[in-house]
Amino acid sequence: xxxxxxxxxxxxxxxxxxxxxxxxxxxxxxxxxxxxxxxxxxxxxxxxxxxxxxxxxxxxxxxxxxxxxxxxxxxxxxxxxxxxxxxxxxxxxxxxxxxxxxxxxxxxxxxxxxxxxxxxxxxxxxxxxxxxxxxxxxxxxxxxxxxxxxxxxxxxxxxxxxxxxxxxxxxxxxxxxxxxxxxxxxxxxxxxxxxxxxxxxxxxxxxxxxxxxxxxxxxxxxxxxxxxxxxxxxxxxxxxxxxxxxxxxxxxxxxxxxxxxxxxxxxxxxxxxxxxxxxxxxxxxxxxxxxxxxxxxxxxxxxxxxxxxxxxxxxxxxxxxxxxxxxxxxxxxxxxxxx
Amino acid sequence: xxxxxxxxxxxxxxxxxxxxxxxxxxxxxxxxxxxxxxxxxxxxxxxxxxxxxxxxxxxxxxxxxxxxxxxxxxxxxxxxxxxxxxxxxxxxxxxxxxxxxxxxxxxxxxxxxxxxxxxxxxxxxxxxxxxxxxxxxxxxxx
Ligand code: HEM
Numbered sequence: 474x475x476x477x478x479x480x481x482x483x484x485x486x487x488x489x490x491x492x493x494x495x496x497x498x499x500x501x502x503x504x505x506x507x508x509x510x511x512x513x514x515x516x517x518x519x520x521x522x523x524x525x526x527x528x529x530x531x532x533x534x535x536x537x538x539x540x541x542x543x544x545x546x547x548x549x550x551x552x553x554x555x556x557x558x559x560x561x562x563x564x565x566x567x568x569x570x571x572x573x574x575x576x577x578x579x580x581x582x583x584x585x586x587x588x589x590x591x592x593x594x595x596x597x598x599x600x601x602x603x604x605x606x607x608x609x610x611x612x613x614x615x616x617x618x619x620x621x622x623x624x625x626x627x628x629x630x631x632x633x634x635x636x637x638x639x640x641x642x643x644x645x646x647x648x649x650x651x652x653x654x655x656x657x658x659x660x661x662x663x664x665x666x667x668x669x670x671x672x673x674x675x676x677x678x679x680x681x682x683x684x685x686x687x688x689x690x691x692x693x694x695x696x697x698x699x700x701x702x703x704x705x706x707x708x709x710x711x712x713x714x715x716x717x718x719x720x721x722x723x724x725x726x727x728x729x730x731x732x733x734x735x736x737x738x739x740x741x742x743x744x745x746x747x748x749x750x751x752x753x754x755x756x757x758x759x760x761x762x763x764x765x766x767x768x769x770x771x772x773x774x775x776x777x778x779x780x781x782x783x784x785x786x787x788x789x790x791x792x793x794x795x796x797x798x799x800x801x802x803x804x805x806x807x808x809x810x811x812x
Numbered sequence: 813x814x815x816x817x818x819x820x821x822x823x824x825x826x827x828x829x830x831x832x833x834x835x836x837x838x839x840x841x842x843x844x845x846x847x848x849x850x851x852x853x854x855x856x857x858x859x860x861x862x863x864x865x866x867x868x869x870x871x872x873x874x875x876x877x878x879x880x881x882x883x884x885x886x887x888x889x890x891x892x893x894x895x896x897x898x899x900x901x902x903x904x905x906x907x908x909x910x911x912x913x914x915x916x917x918x919x920x921x922x923x924x925x926x927x928x929x930x931x932x933x934x935x936x937x938x939x940x941x942x943x944x945x946x947x948x949x950x951x952x953x954x
Contacts, residue, residue: 519832523825530821531813623835625844627923635923642927645874702867706847706918713844716835725863756824775816 476673483681487689494735498728506731507711508720514738521745526753533775539765542581546769560766572761576606601665608658611651612687614638615694618649622712646698656691659684683749686740693733703727847917852907859890859903870926873900900928905935912937 497506543554555564571577579602588594620631639647663684666676697703707723714721858865876898879885888896896903908914911934
C-alpha cells in the first residue's frame, strides 16, 4: 500500500469511529457505548494479551541470540561487558530494565546520510528515542491519573501524580504537563512516518491507525477537560458503576465523553491483535531476555527427538555369514559370535 | 501444549492481570456514596444555568478573578438578569454558605483540591450539620 492509501485509510477509519460513537450517543445508545462495550473491551484486552503471551511461550528458543553490543565474557584478562552482553541472570535483569524503562535499543538509533558529496555519514539520532520515551511516559501518567474515576477513595499515589503533573498551576483546571507532552510526541511520531522517505515506505495502515486513534483520544480528552467541559461527577458515577458491577448510566453526560470512551474501547480491543502487544512482547524478546551463555552451558535443542539408528555392528550381525562368504573383511569372526 | 519458562511466564501474566483489573478488586465490598451537594433552598437560580455551572464553575471563577484583579470589572449580570459582585467569598459562598456541604461534596468524590482557600476565606460552617445551609442573598449590585 502506498502512503496515500495507508494514511487516508487509517484517517478515515478514525473519523468513522468518531461518527459511530457520536451517532450512538445521539440516538440514546448510552447503555451500549457506556456499559456493554467497555466490558467487552476490557475482557478482550486482558484475555487477548494473555493468549498472545501463552502462545509466544510455546515457541522453543533453543539458542541464545547474541545481538551483542559489548564484549562477551571470555578470558579473565579480556574485560567483559556484563550488562550489554550479559552471561548471568542478574545481567539480563539489568539489561531488560534498561530496555523496558529507558528504551535502550532506540537510544542506539543512527542515521545514514549522504552529506556533501559521495560520502556516507553515520550519525547517532535521538529524536525517535526522545519522542517514544516522552509518549510512553506521558501515556502512563495519563492512564494512571485516570484511576481517579475508577477508585473510591482515590489512592494517595494517584492524587500525588495529579499534583505533580499539574505542577505549573497554569489555567483552571490546571494544565497537565503529560497532556501537552503526549500530543506533541504523538504528533512527532506521525509526522516522522510521513516525512522520512524510508520510514514512509515501510509504513502501513497498521502503523498510522494507532497513532490517529491515540491522537483522537488525546484530543477528545483535552477538549473535555479544558474547553467543552463535561459533567465529571456523573462520569465517575458511570465508571464506579462499571467497576463495582452495578452499571448505571447517569443522565446528562455529553456526547464528547462517549466518543472518548468509544475510541478507548476500540484501542484496547484492537490492542491484542496489533503491534501494540509489544507491551507484553518486549518482555519476551529473545535477543534481550536471554543471557549470552551459549559457550558456557549446554543448550539441548528442545525439538530433538530420538532418532532410530542402525549401527555398523548391528549391520554386520545381520550379514556376517554372507560377508565372509563373499570374502569381505569383518570385525567379528563367526567363531567369536558363537562363544 | 508445552510452555517454556512457565514459571516466569505465569508470574508475568498474574502480575499483568492483577494490575489491569485493579479497580475491580480495589473497590470490592466498598460502598461508593454519590456526592450530595446541598443546594440553597430559598433561591432558585445560580449565576449560570445549572448544566453550565455544574461543569464550568471553575472557568467562570477564573474569569471573574482575572476581570476583577486585572481590569477592576466587578459587576456580573447573571443569565436571569440579576446583578452580582464577581466574588468567590461574597457571592458564591453567600448562597452556597457551607463549603463542606456543597463544594466539598463533589470535590472529595474526585479529590479535587482547589488551592483558592489558601488565601480566600472559607465561610463559617453552620453549627448543625443537618440543617441545610440557608442562602443569605448576596447583595445585588446595580
Ligand atoms: C488508554 C486510555 C485513555 C487515554 C489515553 C485517555 C486520555 C485522556 C486525556 C489525554 C485526557 C485529558 C485530561 C487528562 O489528561 O486527564 C483525558 C480526559 C478524560 N478522560 Fe480519558 N483517556 C483514556 C481512558 C479513559 C476512560 C476509560 C475514561 C472513562 C471514564 C476516560 C474519561 C475521561 C474524562 C471524563 C476526561 C476529562 C477529565 C476532566 O475533565 O478532568 N478516559 N483522557
